[in-house]
Amino acid sequence: MKKAAWGVALVLAFTLTGCGAGSKQDIVKKTAKVSTKAELERMLGKPDNFNKLGPVETWTYKASDGEVTFLITGDTVQMQAATGEKKN
Numbered sequence: 696m697k698k699a700a701w702g703v704a705l706v707l708a709f710t711l712t713g714c715g716a717g718s719k720q721d722i723v724k725k726t727a728k729v730s731t732k733a734e735l736e737r738m739l740g741k742p743d744n745f746n747k748l749g750p751v752e753t754w755t756y757k758a759s760d761g762e763v764t765f766l767i768t769g770d771t772v773q774m775q776a777a778t779g780e781k782k783n
């Protein structure tokens with residue numbers, strides 16, 4: 696029974712590690728040609744943080760080295776900004 700529990704724990708840990716956030720550069724590269732909210736969500740999933748003021752939204756995704764925020768008006772992704780740690 697303990698071996699089975701350890702096996703499940705190892706598989707779960709491996710899976711979660713594999714699905715972790717990429718770097719800011721990875722996220723920016725992955726979404727370089729994204730132009731709509733639907734495309735952005737299809738590429739990255741639901742945002743880690745979401746704000747809305749009238750027709751303007753910001754979607755923020757956590758990265759391993761900071762975060763990437765997308766500015767969206769209506770259904771159109773207008774721009775992206777990467778913030779957070781800077782590695783030398």
